[in-house]
Each structure stands twice: as C-alpha cells, then as structure tokens.
Amino acid sequence: MEWGNxxxxxxxxxxxSNTVVNVVLGASCVALIMRSIKQQRDIEALEAEKExxxxxxxxxxxxxxxxxxxxxxxxxxxxxxRIKAIYGEAPxxxxxxxxxxxxxxxxxxxxxx
Numbered sequence: 334m335e336w337g338n339x340x341x342x343x344x345x346x347x348x349x350s351n352t353v354v355n356v357v358l359g360a361s362c363v364a365l366i367m368r369s370i371k372q373q374r375d376i377e378a379l380e381a382e383k384e385x386x387x388x389x390x391x392x393x394x395x396x397x398x399x400x401x402x403x404x405x406x407x408x409x410x411x412x413x414x415r416i417k418a419i420y421g422e423a424p425x426x427x428x429x430x431x432x433x434x435x436x437x438x439x440x441x442x443x444x445x446x
Contacts, residue, residue: 347353
C-alpha cells in the first residue's frame with residue numbers, strides 16, 4: 334500500500350510540474366512534425382504520379398480518337414472488276430504466281446467452304 338501511495342504522490346507531482354508537461358508537449362510536437370514531413374513526401378510522390386497518368390491518359394485518348402477516325406473514314410472505292418470477280422460474274426485476274434503454276438486450266442472461279 335505504501336508503494337501505491339508513493340507512486341500516486343510522484344504522479345501528482347509530475348502532473349503539476351511544468352517541466353514534465355513541457356517535455357510531453359515538445360515530444361508531441363516533434364512527432365507531429367515528423368508525420369507531416371512524411372505526408373508531404375507522399376503527397377508530392379502522388380502528384381508526380383498523377384501528372385504522369387494524365388499524360389498517358391491524354392496520349393491514349395488521342396490514339397483511340399485516331400483509330401475511330403480511321404475506322405469510320407470513307408472507305409476506298411472497290412473497282413467494279415473486283416466486285417464482279419468476288420460474286421463470280423467475271424473470272425479472277427491472274428497474278429504472275431498463278432500463271433507460273435498452271436492454274437489456268439479452268440476459267441470458272443473455285444468456291445471453297
């Protein structure tokens with residue numbers, strides 16, 4: 334019991350002492366400053382990452398816009414001879430490779446499924 338009274342008495346004296354209060358306040362201030370410095374570094378790193386992501390995003394948007402423009406652009410006209418060859422109304426024009434192979438035996442186009 335005696336030890337408890339002594340401990341309580343020391344605690345009351347420490348609480349009333351300006352030195353102890355000043356040390357606790359100083360330690361709290363130092364801890365808050367260290368936390369603020371760390372948070373500031375994190376914020377700067379995130380802002381740099383944000384700038385990088387914004388640049389990448391703009392580049393991707395431009396690329397997708399170019400692709401859409403290319404996709405929906407007016408198609409090149411297909412020659413009438415090619416259309417007739419596709420639908421079997423005219424024989425397919427022979428290329429130099431076909432003439433060498435000797436595939437010119439039949440004039441009708443081959444249909445494969």
